[in-house]
Amino acid sequence: MREFDLLRHIYTQNPTLPGRVTIPPGDDMGAVRLAGGGEVLVTVDQVADGVHFDLRTTPLEKIARKAITRNLSDVAAMAAAPVGAVVAACLPRGFSEADAEKLSDMMRQTAARYDCPLFGGDVSVWDHPMILTVTVLAEARGVDPILRRGAKVGDAVCVTGRLGGSLEDVNGYTHHLDFEPRLSLARRLASDPATRPNCMIDLSDGLARDLGHLCRAASVSAVIEADRLPISAGGEQASRRDGRPAWMHAVGDGEDYELCFTIDADRAARLPREINGVPVTVIGRVVAGGGAVVSLVKPGGETVDLVGLGWEHHGK
Numbered sequence: 001m002r003e004f005d006l007l008r009h010i011y012t013q014n015p016t017l018p019g020r021v022t023i024p025p026g027d028d029m030g031a032v033r034l035a036g037g038g039e040v041l042v043t044v045d046q047v048a049d050g051v052h053f054d055l056r057t058t059p060l061e062k063i064a065r066k067a068i069t070r071n072l073s074d075v076a077a078m079a080a081a082p083v084g085a086v087v088a089a090c091l092p093r094g095f096s097e098a099d100a101e102k103l104s105d106m107m108r109q110t111a112a113r114y115d116c117p118l119f120g121g122d123v124s125v126w127d128h129p130m131i132l133t134v135t136v137l138a139e140a141r142g143v144d145p146i147l148r149r150g151a152k153v154g155d156a157v158c159v160t161g162r163l164g165g166s167l168e169d170v171n172g173y174t175h176h177l178d179f180e181p182r183l184s185l186a187r188r189l190a191s192d193p194a195t196r197p198n199c200m201i202d203l204s205d206g207l208a209r210d211l212g213h214l215c216r217a218a219s220v221s222a223v224i225e226a227d228r229l230p231i232s233a234g235g236e237q238a239s240r241r242d243g244r245p246a247w248m249h250a251v252g253d254g255e256d257y258e259l260c261f262t263i264d265a266d267r268a269a270r271l272p273r274e275i276n277g278v279p280v281t282v283i284g285r286v287v288a289g290g291g292a293v294v295s296l297v298k299p300g301g302e303t304v305d306l307v308g309l310g311w312e313h314h315g316k
């Protein structure tokens with residue numbers, strides 16, 4: 001089964017959903033309107049041993065943290081404000097009570113740090129690897145959510161932070177475990193009409209693939225420039241190690257948990273280069289073409305299509 005084929009099947013059912021579903025499947029969060037007024041945004045995500053982390057080598061604190069922050073990155077992608085979280089844990093038989101408590105405490109503390117109280121959950125014990133499933137609720141709180149749909153031809157394509165090498169250990173910092181979800185940065189961008197993105201996504205599957213989602217949602221294509229890509233220390237390290245160009249890591253490694261957005265070109269020119277110490281970089285532009293093709297101008301000037309460089313399935 002290909003993950004994307006299943007998702008496409010789910011999206012085709014969207015027109016059958018009742019009107020109170022205000023953001024249907026296909027975005028970073030869904031949303032439903034409440035009878036008393038207001039709207040709640042929801043995301044659910046899993047981290048599994050052997051897929052997103054390795055229980056033998058990853059400290060429990062970092063696993064717990066990532067289970068929460070991955071979801072908060074989706075909240076950031078909508079420019080929403082977290083309200084609270086619940087978790088369902090499948091723990092391997094033999095997992096100690098002390099470790100289970102440590103896991104639970106760290107999830108609670110991480111969530112609390114982002115003003116997102118962990119207020120419920122469920123635990124099962126089974127004979128399989130650990131899976132943590134986290135649901136986060138959020139609200140607009142005065143800032144209209146930003147959808148994946150909305151890119152326009154001529155928009156600038158921008159990213160926050162630096163990309164690539166998320167699995168690399170750089171002096172004890174491993175980005176896919178230690179990243180900061182861009183919640184406040186997203187709210188700041190979205191709340192000011194001068195900097196409000198036209199569409200946004202968080203980078204979990206790799207820039208090539210996730211920017212492809214923005215393009216597909218608006219029936220446009222995009223061209224990015226390798227020379228403009230902000231490369232992380234992990235991306236540089238990965239490039240030195242395997243000899244592949246750093247831009248390849250930036251577009252394909254995945255788990256950057258940065259934001260990718262498009263914005264009118266004249267507004268992009270006035271974007272701050274940095275917000276709260278996080279770089280905001282224009283890396284390319286939206287072009288006509290309904291094929292959702294993401295192309296890259298290589299350092300020498302040659303243009304290539306970035307098909308197949310993003311991840312079909314998540315790595316560790």
Ligand SMILES: [Mg+2]
Pocket residue numbers: 028073074077201202203204
């Ligand atoms: Mg996402």
